[in-house]
Amino acid sequence: MNNFSITESFEGGTKLFQHFLSIPLDVLTYSGLKQSPHLFVTKDLNVTIKCSQIGTSDNIMYWFRKTPTEPMEQIVYFFVKSETWEKNFQQRASAVRNGASLDLTLVKVQSSDSGVYYCAKQDAHQSHFGTGTKLTVLERDVKEPEVEILKPSGIETRCKKTITLVCVAEKFYPDHVSITWTLGDKEIKENVATDPYATQDKTTKLFSMTSRLKVSKKEFKPKNKYRCTVNFYNGTHDISDNTDEINGIEGISLDIN
Numbered sequence: 001m002n003n004f005s006i007t008e009s010f011e012g013g014t015k016l017f018q019h020f021l022s023i024p025l026d027v028l029t030y031s032g033l034k035q036s037p038h039l040f041v042t043k044d045l046n047v048t049i050k051c052s053q054i055g056t057s058d059n060i061m062y063w064f065r066k067t068p069t070e071p072m073e074q075i076v077y078f079f080v081k082s083e084t085w086e087k088n089f090q091q092r093a094s095a096v097r098n099g100a101s102l103d104l105t106l107v108k109v110q111s112s113d114s115g116v117y118y119c120a121k122q123d124a125h126q127s128h129f130g131t132g133t134k135l136t137v138l139e140r141d142v143k144e145p146e147v148e149i150l151k152p153s154g155i156e157t158r159c160k161k162t163i164t165l166v167c168v169a170e171k172f173y174p175d176h177v178s179i180t181w182t183l184g185d186k187e188i189k190e191n192v193a194t195d196p197y198a199t200q201d202k203t204t205k206l207f208s209m210t211s212r213l214k215v216s217k218k219e220f221k222p223k224n225k226y227r228c229t230v231n232f233y234n235g236t237h238d239i240s241d242n243t244d245e246i247n248g249i250e251g252i253s254l255d256i257n
Contacts, residue, residue, distance in 0.1 A: 032056060033119050033130035038176055038233050040136050044108045049133045051119030053100040060122040061102040063095065066132075067115040068197045075117075078102055111137045136174040140205045145172035145230050147242045152220075152249075162214045165246065167228030170208040175200070176233035179211040183226055188213060220248040 034052050041047045051063075063075040077084045081097045094105045106113055114137045119130040150166040167179060175198035181188040194211035201208075211228065227245040 032128045033121060035117075035119055035130040035133045037131065038134050038136075040138055040142075040174070041109055042138050043110055046105060046107050047109055047135065048103055048105045049117050049119075049135065050103050051101060051130055051133075053121055056121070056123065057100040058121045058123045061097065062120040062122075063102065063104045064118045064120060064129075065115045066118065072118070075104065106135075109135075109137050111139055113137055134176060136176065138174065140173055143171060143173045143206065144232050144240055145169040145177060145209075145242050147228060147230050147244045149226070149228050149244045149246045151246065160217070162216055163220050165213045165215060165226055165228075167211045167213070167230075167244065168208070169198075169210070169230040169242070171204075171206045172198075172208075172230075172232060173206050175207040175209075177207075177209060178231045179209065180229050180231070181211065181213045181226065182229065183224060188226075191215070222247050222249070224248045 032054050034054055036050060039047060039049065049063075051061075053061075059080050061078045064072050065075055066072040073088070074086050075089045075093065076086070076095050078095070078097050083095060083097070085093075092107050094107070096103050096105075102119060104117065104119075114135055116132040116134050118132045121128055146169070148168050150168060152163045152165065165181075167181070169177060169179065177198065179194050181192055191214040192211065195209050198207040198209040200206070209230075213226065213228075215226070225245055225247050227243055230242045232240050232242060
């Protein structure tokens with residue numbers, strides 16, 4: 001992820017970060033704070049999300065929430081132990097500040113509480129976010145993804161300089177997944193385009209996600225094995241690897257008219 005730092009001097013409480021709440025998450029700084037990455041809970045339970053500073057004890061700390069369909073929203077602002085809450089969260093959440101830590105508790109969670117919760121801190125010069133805690137309020141049973149690499153079309157193998165391999169991960173729940181491509185034992189990071197979010201079927205509640213890899217035709221040979229791996233967090237401490245693979249095709253034409 002790219003870094004983003006705030007180097008100006010700010011005043012005020014709940015409005016401190018409002019000028020950049022709409023900035024994409026990949027341009028925010030993720031450092032100096034420790035958060036758990038995943039939480040699965042069932043409806044109507046209370047859940048506590050923990051956050052602690054690493055090697056610092058700055059006075060100003062925050063909690064924010066980001067969902068796939070809404071911009072990032074502030075939950076609470078703390079200066080030492082003085083707290084200011086946003087109206088949407090005031091009646092259904094609480095927080096405890098203990099030195100360098102700030103733990104957030106959500107009461108009787110519902111599916112609308114699902115999202116990524118970010119802890120933040122501010123020192124004299126910069127503001128930093130934690131890596132985020134993804135909270136999923138379960139609406140159905142956990143299900144691992146089915147993974148398939150779609151074979152390139154005949155037109156593509158005959159008429160184009162590059163071939164697009166499409167990896168489809170589908171019928172999984174919840175959407176705690178990441179997708180990687182490898183050639184042999186080496187991870188491929190260039191010419192990869194992965195959906196930013198999984199899409200959900202409103203009836204089954206199951207998710208699907210795709211990732212596309214562009215391969216030059218001359219590299220798409222039988223000796224080269226391309227593998228798509230979908231890492232799925234299953235709600236305990238395990239991450240399962242669900243994979244599919246495809247070899248290049250012998251004798252495809254390199255002549256492009």
